[in-house]
Amino acid sequence: MKHAYIDEYSDIDSYIHRLDPRIKIISLFAFILFVIFTRPTSFIAFALYGVLIAVLFLLSKIPPGFILKRSLVIIPFVLMVAIFIPFFKKGEIAGGYSFGTLKLTVTYDGLMILWNILVKAYLCILSMILLITSTKLSNLLKALEKLKFPSVFVIILSFMYRYIFVVQDELMKMKQAKEARTTGGSRWFHVKVLANMIGVLFMRTYERGENVYFAMCSRGFNGKIKIITGFELKMKDFCFMLIIMSILTVIRIFGS
Amino acid sequence: MTEKAIEIKNLDYSYPDGTEALCNINLDVFEGEFIGIIGPNGAGKSTLLLHLNGIFRGNGNSHIRIFDLDINDKNLAHIRSKVGLVFQDPDNQLFMPTVFDDVAFGPINMSLPKDGVEASVNDALEEVDMVSSIRRPSHHLSFGEKKRVSIATVLSMKPQILALDEPSSNLDPKHRRNLINFLQTLKLTTIIVTHDLDLVVQTCSRVALIDKGKIVAAGNTLDILRNKSLLETHDLEMPNSFF
Known part of the structure; x- marks a missing residue:
């Protein structure tokens, strides 16, 4: 039997890995919400979100090459959905090409939407990769259970x-x-x-x-799986969540 | 006379498609006894095992008692904590993400408190020498390790009867030897379903030979396993250790 891994870097010992999984889920979910609700023109805010997630990755000691490879896997799917938008969105025309009778035009509004989708999708993917690669899947599942996920x-x-x-x-x-x-x-x-x-x-x-x-x-199964978690919220978990939330808020206020 | 741990009377069972799997099985197992259920492939050995904790119920007049409890819906939870059933394929036995969760599954269902669960998980893993793997995902274990953890998953429920389905299948000689040594230290009533007759010789005092869903012989291990013609009519061979 081959040893296959879904969570191959979850055994690294780092600050991020030691955090309570519930805290990680909540913080990174907040990150995603903040990213989604940022205006597409707030370029500085996106840059700062990028810096924030990069710092978290540095803290987690996960090899950057792995992160890049993982994140690029998703991009084609996003592109497939979003690539045609600039051609169909109405608005000020940024450029156009003619193929005989067929005329293709690209609008600024359309390009903005494309940029918006790409950057948001990429930032969200990065935060999910951080969550999944820094947490053992079994612990992630237990955390979801504890957070009342169905x-x-x-x-x-x-x-x-x-x-x-x-x-x-x-x-x-x-x-x-x-x-x-x-x-x-x-x-x-x-x-x-x-x-x-x-x-x-x-x-x-x-x-x-x-x-x-x-x-x-x-072994006594009666329709409900019960589990025991060794989770214990510590001071540093709360600190992490507070710090992330404050940084996100600051970026939200001053970045746009 | 010691107490009867298991009493099986007139057990008949047919599969949903009508194939008759067990026919008029009568068997008593006494407390503390090691009994081997042997027989060729497809004889109904594993099906018999699944009756011991009420997963399959016999048809009609079938009657099974575990200690002083009849198998019925009311007693089911109680019986399942008394009879520890270990399936042949450890990938079926181990269904939770990590070794700890799996071994804790039974005790949690028995509504033990949290520290009680942790203690029984530790004890059970210690008994099969797997404590160091407690946090590992089950699918990263080797086959031998999976087999050992499988046994721990029922030991943690502190059963009074241990029922093992082909415990030595696919094990290499060293792990098989360890398993036999381990079984010899057990103080539980144990039922072993197998066609590894050498294992039976070394662990069981009594044997029941099943073929085509019927018990064709039962008695002292050596009497049955030395009976060459009986074994050969039922597609078995005398254990190597007799030569």
């Missing part, structure tokens, strides 16, 4: 975290077993085999779900 979601996430690698492993083994017996065959044949494999994987997952449920019942 327990169905927490349970689903928790089972996903536990079993995604198991299912992935099963698929990999099936693929290897198939390849070990593959000596040619048409492309269409392989597509059919793949469809069968997906079916088998579904059946196995279903049966595993049944067995896991039996195992849960055997």
Whole structure:
């Protein structure tokens, strides 16, 4: 079995890692709200938010290369949604091109919206990356539970975290077993085999779900998962939250 | 005479699709006894195990008692804290994100106070020598470690009966040896479902041989495991340690 990680840098010992996960969730959620409600023309405010998140990353000792790589994964999705806006938004025209009868124009308003979406999305993604990479996923889930996040979601996430690698492993083994017996065959044949494999994987997952449920019942499960957390709010957790909130407020007031 | 820990009478069970899995099983297990349930693949051994804490209920006249409790809806919670069932696949047994959460799952459901839960988790992990892994995610454990933690997940509930499904399957010789040593130190009533007959010889005093859903022989371990023709008719082999 391959050791796959979702939270591979969560074992670093840093100021950010030692914070109570609940405090991190609240503070970074506040960060996102502040970013979202900033006017697109407040360029200084965005720069300051960027500095703030960069300082937090420095404190967390997470390698910058990793952060960059993780954050860039999301950008294409944002672009896919936002890239056409400058062409369709009406307003003062910034430039245009003609392809025969087809005329494309880009407006200043449209560009502003594009910039707005990109910068906000990127800052929010950075704050989420900080939250996820500096917290063990199991602790993150417990913190969500403690913050009264609907327990169905927490349970689903928790089972996903536990079993995604198991299912992935099963698929990999099936693929290897198939390849070990593959000596040619048409492309269409392989597509059919793949469809069968997906079916088998579904059946196995279903049966595993049944067995896991039996195992849960055997140990007294009665419809509600209860957990014990070792969380303890300390002075420094409150200080962190207060500092972040004040910085955000200051940026909000003086940055725009 | 010691008390009966488990009493099974006229147990019949068919799967929802109609396949008959167990047929007229009668078996008594006494307190403190180690009993091995052996039989070929698909004989119904694991299905029998799932009856011991009421996950499956027999049909019709089936009757199972755990100590002085009948298995019924009212007693279910109580029975499940008395019978610790360890499944064969540790990935099914360990379903919580970390080792601690998993071992604590049972005690929390038994409504123990927080420090009581922590103490029983520690005791259970100590017994299987896994305390150092308490904060690790279950999916990062090796197979042998998963098997040990699986046993800890029920030991933490302080059961009176331990029911193990194929405890030695897929273990390397060293871990298998450790498991046997561990089982030999146990003071609980223990039921082991397996076709690892060497393990049975070293741990169980009594054996029940199941084939096609019926108990075909039951008795002293050595009497049954030395009976070459009986074993071979039911697709088993005499343990290597007898040669």
